[in-house]
Amino acid sequence: MPPSPTRGAPELIAWYRAHARDLPWRRPEYLARYGAWGVLVSEFMLQQTPVTRVIPHLQAWLARWPDPAALASATGAEVLQQWANLGYPRRALWLHRAAVAIRDQHDGTTPRDVASLLALPGIGDYTARAVAVFAFGDRHPVVDTNTRRVIARAVHGRAQPEPPSRRDLDDMLALLPDDRGDAAIVNAAAMELGATVCTARTPDCARCPLLDSCAWRAAGYPESEDRRRRQARYEGSDRQARGRVLRALRHADGHRLPAAEVLADWPDPAQRDRAIDSLIADGLIEAEDGEFLLPR
DNA sequence: TTCCAGGTGG
DNA sequence: CCACCTGGAA
Numbered sequence: 001m002p003p004s005p006t007r008g009a010p011e012l013i014a015w016y017r018a019h020a021r022d023l024p025w026r027r028p029e030y031l032a033r034y035g036a037w038g039v040l041v042s043e044f045m046l047q048q049t050p051v052t053r054v055i056p057h058l059q060a061w062l063a064r065w066p067d068p069a070a071l072a073s074a075t076g077a078e079v080l081q082q083w084a085n086l087g088y089p090r091r092a093l094w095l096h097r098a099a100v101a102i103r104d105q106h107d108g109t110t111p112r113d114v115a116s117l118l119a120l121p122g123i124g125d126y127t128a129r130a131v132a133v134f135a136f137g138d139r140h141p142v143v144d145t146n147t148r149r150v151i152a153r154a155v156h157g158r159a160q161p162e163p164p165s166r167r168d169l170d171d172m173l174a175l176l177p178d179d180r181g182d183a184a185i186v187n188a189a190a191m192e193l194g195a196t197v198c199t200a201r202t203p204d205c206a207r208c209p210l211l212d213s214c215a216w217r218a219a220g221y222p223e224s225e226d227r228r229r230r231q232a233r234y235e236g237s238d239r240q241a242r243g244r245v246l247r248a249l250r251h252a253d254g255h256r257l258p259a260a261e262v263l264a265d266w267p268d269p270a271q272r273d274r275a276i277d278s279l280i281a282d283g284l285i286e287a288e289d290g291e292f293l294l295p296r
Numbered sequence: 297t298t299c300c301a302g303g304t305g306g
Numbered sequence: 307c308c309a310c311c312t313g314g315a316a
Contacts, residue, residue, distance in 0.1 A: 050301035053313075087311035094304085124304045147304060200301085231299070234311075243311055282310095
């Protein structure tokens with residue numbers, strides 16, 4: 001017998017109301033003050049970045065640039081400086097470019113429809129739907145890696161999700177109640193459950209609101225083969241070299257340094273040149289008069 | 297010392 | 307598929 005469309009939704013909603021973390025972007029005063037732009041900025045920072053690292057940067061960022069027009073008028077150097085050590089600094093440039101597009105193409109108002117959001121730089125399947133749902137209250141499936149794991153277990157009875165695919169959105173959609181507000185909570189609850197209870201390595205099933213209906217539990221918690229690729233070593237990587245260059249420029253007077261001083265002590269000159277060239281290609285640094293500098 | 301989390305774009 | 311960053315946990 002196929003699962004009923006909203007199987008688990010009431011349990012998720014009740015659990016979320018009682019146990020969701022109190023995060024800044026979930027507070028009514030945050031949404032009242034920053035609106036959809038606040039949701040968009042928080043989701044940008046949360047891409048690939050733990051909640052605890054985002055919180056202090058988010059407050060400072062929105063205090064400085066509370067709306068798209070304010071950010072759009074900043075320079076690349078200011079944006080990268082403010083992004084600081086959040087990681088993946090291309091996101092900072094994408095966010096800046098998204099602000100420019102919102103100012104120039106949407107009258108400074110964060111768009112509501114998923115297609116328009118997807119057209120903005122740095123916004124993909126997850127972020128577009130997260131903004132549409134959490135900022136505007138529309139009914140769409142929002143799927144992050146936590147959601148995918150929760151669905152793999154509770155619905156499909158597998159310990160780990162399959163590789164990401166469009167079917168993930170269909171799976172989540174099937175769990176959403178008709179009511180838009182309830183649907184938004186179920187989206188948030190699935191992510192929250194995966195982040196705090198149905199975790200990758202040590203799920204705490206005793207605290208799970210879906211315990212009674214969980215397909216993984218019903219199947220006896222079968223293991224699944226670990227198909228994760230080993231993460232590339234960071235020490236000595238191109239990533240580390242790029243990160244060092246940007247960190248040096250963030251801390252330099254005028255955000256510029258003589259080319260000879262940039263990564264001067266890096267052990268592999270070819271790798272250093274490759275890192276610098278790729279930073280220029282990405283628009284994260286510029287070369288001028290024998291110096292490297294953050295972009296203007 | 298290694299491992300881990302995590303969306304987007306190419 | 308693979309590159310992209312960081313710092314805290316294991």
